[in-house]
Amino acid sequence: MFNLVIGQYVPMESRVHRLDPRSKLISVFLFVIIVFLANSWLANIVLLLFCYAGILESRISLPFIFRGLRSILVIILFTFFLNLFFSSGGRLLLSLGWIHIYQNALIQSVFIVIRILVIIVVTTLLTLTTSPMEITDGMENLLSPFKKIKLPVHEFALMMSISLRFIPTLLEETEKIIKAQAARGSDFTSGSLKNRMKAIVPLLVPLFVSAFKRAEDLAMAMEARGYHGDTGRTRLHKLVWNRRDTVMMMIMALLAAILILVRVSGCW
Amino acid sequence: MTHIYNSKTPFERAALDHVSLKISSGSFTSLIGHTGSGKSTLVQHINGLLRPSSGSISVGDFVIEPQKKKQDLKPLRARVGYVFQYPEHQLFEETAIKDVCFGPMNFGVSAAEATKRAEECLTLVGLPSLFWHRSPFDLSGGQMRRVAIAGVLAVHPEVIILDEPTAGLDPHGQKEIMELFHKLNKNSKLTIIMVTHNMGDAALYSDQILVMEAGQLKMSGAPEEIFSREQDLRNMGLDVPETMVFLDKLTDKLGLEKGRPVFTLSETADRVADLLNGGAAHV
Ligand SMILES: Nc1ncnc2c1ncn2[C@@H]1O[C@H](COP(=O)(O)OP(=O)(O)OP(=O)(O)O)[C@@H](O)[C@H]1O
Numbered sequence: 001m002f003n004l005v006i007g008q009y010v011p012m013e014s015r016v017h018r019l020d021p022r023s024k025l026i027s028v029f030l031f032v033i034i035v036f037l038a039n040s041w042l043a044n045i046v047l048l049l050f051c052y053a054g055i056l057e058s059r060i061s062l063p064f065i066f067r068g069l070r071s072i073l074v075i076i077l078f079t080f081f082l083n084l085f086f087s088s089g090g091r092l093l094l095s096l097g098w099i100h101i102y103q104n105a106l107i108q109s110v111f112i113v114i115r116i117l118v119i120i121v122v123t124t125l126l127t128l129t130t131s132p133m134e135i136t137d138g139m140e141n142l143l144s145p146f147k148k149i150k151l152p153v154h155e156f157a158l159m160m161s162i163s164l165r166f167i168p169t170l171l172e173e174t175e176k177i178i179k180a181q182a183a184r185g186s187d188f189t190s191g192s193l194k195n196r197m198k199a200i201v202p203l204l205v206p207l208f209v210s211a212f213k214r215a216e217d218l219a220m221a222m223e224a225r226g227y228h229g230d231t232g233r234t235r236l237h238k239l240v241w242n243r244r245d246t247v248m249m250m251i252m253a254l255l256a257a258i259l260i261l262v263r264v265s266g267c268w
Numbered sequence: 269m270t271h272i273y274n275s276k277t278p279f280e281r282a283a284l285d286h287v288s289l290k291i292s293s294g295s296f297t298s299l300i301g302h303t304g305s306g307k308s309t310l311v312q313h314i315n316g317l318l319r320p321s322s323g324s325i326s327v328g329d330f331v332i333e334p335q336k337k338k339q340d341l342k343p344l345r346a347r348v349g350y351v352f353q354y355p356e357h358q359l360f361e362e363t364a365i366k367d368v369c370f371g372p373m374n375f376g377v378s379a380a381e382a383t384k385r386a387e388e389c390l391t392l393v394g395l396p397s398l399f400w401h402r403s404p405f406d407l408s409g410g411q412m413r414r415v416a417i418a419g420v421l422a423v424h425p426e427v428i429i430l431d432e433p434t435a436g437l438d439p440h441g442q443k444e445i446m447e448l449f450h451k452l453n454k455n456s457k458l459t460i461i462m463v464t465h466n467m468g469d470a471a472l473y474s475d476q477i478l479v480m481e482a483g484q485l486k487m488s489g490a491p492e493e494i495f496s497r498e499q500d501l502r503n504m505g506l507d508v509p510e511t512m513v514f515l516d517k518l519t520d521k522l523g524l525e526k527g528r529p530v531f532t533l534s535e536t537a538d539r540v541a542d543l544l545n546g547g548a549a550h551v
Pocket residue numbers: 273274281282283301302303304305306307308309310353
């Protein structure tokens with residue numbers, strides 16, 4: 001029922017999976033920034049190729065990723081047309097009543113779509129190949145300098161890992177409750193808007209009740225096992241920075257260099 | 269019929285693999301099998317909560333097929349009730365009695381009639397009336413289960429699916445609930461399909477037992493027939509009823525041959541008496 005690709009983790013064996021979460025996080029962070037350097041066809045093609053290579057390396061099937069992108073198709077199309085209709089410059093290509101489409105607007109819209117697409121693909125790739133556990137560990141590790149200025153980094157990381165961990169559980173739970181209520185004749189997929197809204201209550205109440213119960217149980221279970229916050233806590237999985245992580249950083253530096261070069265040289 | 273979860277994703281898995289079966293109306297059918305064998309998945313097809321990936325299901329004049337566009341399943345669900353594995357998943361109203369009314373009112377029963385039915389059903393499941401006007405969330409797990417069962421009975425279905433109905437009840441409560449369903453089956457000709465891990469219940473109350481393993485239907489037949497294939501069951505990680513275990517031990521001790529499976533306590537007592545009187549000839 002819930003075909004969520006974005007934000008899901010697919011445990012597999014690949015070079016991308018084996019990268020240290022820190023190098024992946026840094027790469028994604030860098031990538032999201034340098035994407036904005038791309039304002040030419042060549043640069044955009046480089047970005048697309050980079051994504052394609054990443055997907056190939058991760059061994060995650062392309063159709064699977066596309067299916068994930070389908071869910072944000074509306075947003076992409078919306079941005080595309082908004083840009084297409086409301087910016088101007090260059091030759092007038094088409095004019096339909098009040099709609100005027102200019103050459104530059106078309107090119108810009110395509111670039112923006114590519115930008116959104118590559119950012120989403122890369123972040124999706126991060127979550128697909130890195131378990132929530134690893135992501136938060138990496139995050140905490142990268143942010144640990146901020147502990148010096150008394151930012152509760154560990155607590156934030158914990159909160160994040162718990163919420164990530166419970167997203168699938170809550171979805172599963174929602175599905176179960178929907179089924180249980182559907183079996184009793186409640187229906188929120190058809191009928192008038194008012195009826196549908198009313199049918200939401202029997203879904204939300206049990207969902208909240210069980211979420212609160214879960215939170216309580218979890219807190220109790222953590223305390224029972226001696227959890228007492230950050231200080232003095234040791235780790236089961238130590239993060240290890242390998243040669244391949246350094247290589248990954250090199251690749252990112254190279255990508256940034258290429259994009260800067262393309263931009264300054266102003267070709268295409 | 270086959271059911272594949274998360275089809276076309278890396279998480280794809282076949283939960284049901286070419287299962288074919290028939291359940292006659294008015295019968296009491298038990299479904300047993302190891303955890304994860306696909307029992308819940310199978311029964312969720314019966315009232316259209318899940319659609320098969322291939323194959324079809326017919327219930328009365330309803331046919332559920334994979335390609336068919338969404339049809340109105342409400343009439344089907346009014347006739348096939350479903351008690352879920354964990355009842356707290358469906359309680360939401362302010363009071364237990366209102367929660368029981370939810371089902372009937374969804375199917376177009378008037379408020380007054382629904383309340384009447386709710387009172388009947390809550391009595392039937394043995395929830396003391398002092399709990400009727402309390403919040404369902406203040407009840408114990410076993411009491412919640414009773415409310416959930418009442419909520420399904422109040423719709424007056426012809427078929428009831430029970431997914432481990434007695435899990436989480438005390439021994440006395442388990443017996444009470446099982447007796448209730450037995451009575452409904454015998455007196456009101458309610459068709460009952462029960463998923464259970466309790467071999468004793470399966471043996472004692474069913475007309476037909478279905479055995480599932482890894483998404484496949486491995487055996488089906490009358491309780492006696494199923495439980496005489498003890499070795500096959502053990503290979504699937506399943507057990508036989510306690511009464512049989514007891515008699516097997518006894519016959520072993522006495523160096524006698526195993527007899528026909530028996531399930532009730534009084535039959536077992538009779539058999540023991542026979543055995544102790546040296547009546548091996550009887551078997
Ligand atoms: N919503 C779902 N999405 C994906 N896989 C599922 C889903 N529900 C069940 N499965 C898988 O299908 C298989 C059969 O599950 P099912 O719930 O039918 O088992 P069961 O026989 O009822 O087990 P139990 O006795 O523990 O209740 C299991 O391997 C399970 O992991």
